[in-house]
Amino acid sequence: MSRFDGTREEAERHDRADPLGFLRDRFVHAEPDLLYLDGNSLGRLPADTPEFVADVIRGGWGRGLIRSWNDWIDWNRQIGDRLAEHVLGARPGEVVLSDSTTVNLYKLAWAALDHAPGRRALVVDADDFPTNRYVAQGLARQRGLDLRVVHSDMDRGLDVESLRAVLDDQVALVVLSHVAYRSGALADMAAVNALAREAGALVLWDLSHAAGTVPVRLTEDGADLAVGCTYKYLNGGPGSPAFLYVRRSLQRRLRQPIQGWFGQRDQFAMAPGFDPVDTVDRFLTGTPPMLSTAALVPALALVEEAGVDRLRAKGRLLGELAVDLAARRLAPLGFRLASPEDPDRRGSHVTLWHPDAWRICRALADEAGVVCDYREPDRLRIGPSPAYTRFTDVWDALERTGRLVESGRHTRLPRAKARIT
């Protein structure tokens, strides 16, 4: 039995009862009629961000000039501590903003492999986000390691038992995503960490699709290492800097490969030899991009005000509504759910398979005012970010999708995949 009745009125009732409804106006909606269900690719612009960044440009850079670095030098760590407390369930001094997710993944994976030199294997998920797989492939080749692959289900995610099957005393590191980029499947972090610990391996989590929308409890769940981006549910803007997490007890035992001056003890003494600080800052590299960093400050304030638990509750309900409406309205048109059915096993996005998903995705954006994502193979990825998406947005988007497919208008588009989005 569905908890929904499929009507738009019901979606309207959910909007009226939404405790996070007030957040919508804290974001910019330049095209009010646009149904934006791609907050899991690039989160919307918070309303306070333009002025905050403008102040950093005019005040910090323009007026303060080099002197502003006395202040900026601490932002990576300050923002890291806010992420630790409000988003990641970690402790102060365990999270820092740095580089991109890709570069952080490389740094921490390298450090973890150094940590267990006798172990000759690295485990990666065949269905993980490409950059994670590519980085792991590179590391395995560079270091002459055995790359073991766990095959999580493309739609249902990781079965912990299949991970157990590839773990033994040769495995140094397991790289996994907390929320699968394609299906939204949510991995059982505590179970995976416990299993890996039993086998003597470290786990490096990619939290990109989880941070800010799923309660992440790194300390409670016994996490070793994590990385993640900040431009999805954290709304930090295009390419905003990534974060990295290293459990406190591991920090002094790990050395990352890119020995940059931002990881150096007494950085401006510029001593002859590299001597990394004892803190999480040892995983920093070069000078961070401060304009892109600045945009995170107002964005994080919104997530903190909302609270990840409330965002999760709403995100879960938005997802349930999408799944229910997809079953009612879109399944008869050839769609099927390509995400876990159980909302406890999903993050905040929902994926639908359709043989013509590419052209449907294009036509939705070009002709129906609905922006969602296409993902290979043949999947529409719908990411209703709970911070600013209304239940009626989901209802309207799925209704517009149904009408579009019924009309057949998408079939006039070329099949060639010539665009990113």
Next chain:
Amino acid sequence: MSRFDGTREEAERHDRADPLGFLRDRFVHAEPDLLYLDGNSLGRLPADTPEFVADVIRGGWGRGLIRSWNDWIDWNRQIGDRLAEHVLGARPGEVVLSDSTTVNLYKLAWAALDHAPGRRALVVDADDFPTNRYVAQGLARQRGLDLRVVHSDMDRGLDVESLRAVLDDQVALVVLSHVAYRSGALADMAAVNALAREAGALVLWDLSHAAGTVPVRLTEDGADLAVGCTYKYLNGGPGSPAFLYVRRSLQRRLRQPIQGWFGQRDQFAMAPGFDPVDTVDRFLTGTPPMLSTAALVPALALVEEAGVDRLRAKGRLLGELAVDLAARRLAPLGFRLASPEDPDRRGSHVTLWHPDAWRICRALADEAGVVCDYREPDRLRIGPSPAYTRFTDVWDALERTGRLVESGRHTRLPRAKARIT
């Protein structure tokens, strides 16, 4: 015989005759009385930048949302091509914006070491900028290579003969700075490249203190590899993304270690195995920070309009004036030149040694409205960026320095080096 007479009137005449005088008003001068001689640490804010970045935030991010990536995805390369043509003397498709200087140095050094697996040594300059030395130290340890050190003179820079002495058929790579961060000494790029080529080694240049103020001729001088930052004389803002250069004939033969999805052929097909593109884009890693990237667009337009040759001519004259005034006004107060005397052997900054340089630098900023840099050991670094610095700024700054030291006010400050700048 000096070409200067030491009077302020002469500096005023140079300002009146300055063909780049018009550029000053294209930059923000929030404190008109501030003498900012630290453009070689963080260049000033171009007047057009706030609005340009604001448009990217409001239009690109706020309105365009994820769709703007169809455009942004090419910016790294487009800006790279502009740098290649107008700043670096390289060809289209040889330069791309990416990560930080530190990360790029690591990537290209790694790739170069892979290129010559039989060679077991890496050469670094003991006086190079810290991050370059630290990255090289890390690579040597990680790969079990011999780290050979060339000792360039702290004040006069690299003697090519001392480099010759450490080169042999074991050397895979030489890492050097084109303009020395401390002294401003300008290395002879063509001679070094020729020498290394003769020995069968590649050279990786750090162009951070050269780009935008010294004509760099990568193609003409036979350069293999280069990296550099964009926040000094290119005025890209705090931590703006770095660039990297790989000579076209080397691109397909080199593989960088951080196999990110931005280097992948047909990136959004998200294929199982890493298969790097054939172009310079193979040296990209993760999602670039677009707000910090955007700030480079108006900044580069100014450098292009001025032309590096004109910037060099003015920068050279500013440096000569500073050296002349330092000899007249400051040498009697205990200063001595800690840069090459010959302007052909210097970039655009000039360094002065004084036993109390740290406190003088602090007092200049706090009490005399002069911002320059302190660098270990006991050096004032004066970087009059030719794009916006007047000859009278240099004259006034050195005069204020003389008065400050005569007054002894700096001696009231603590000796402890508790601040960055």
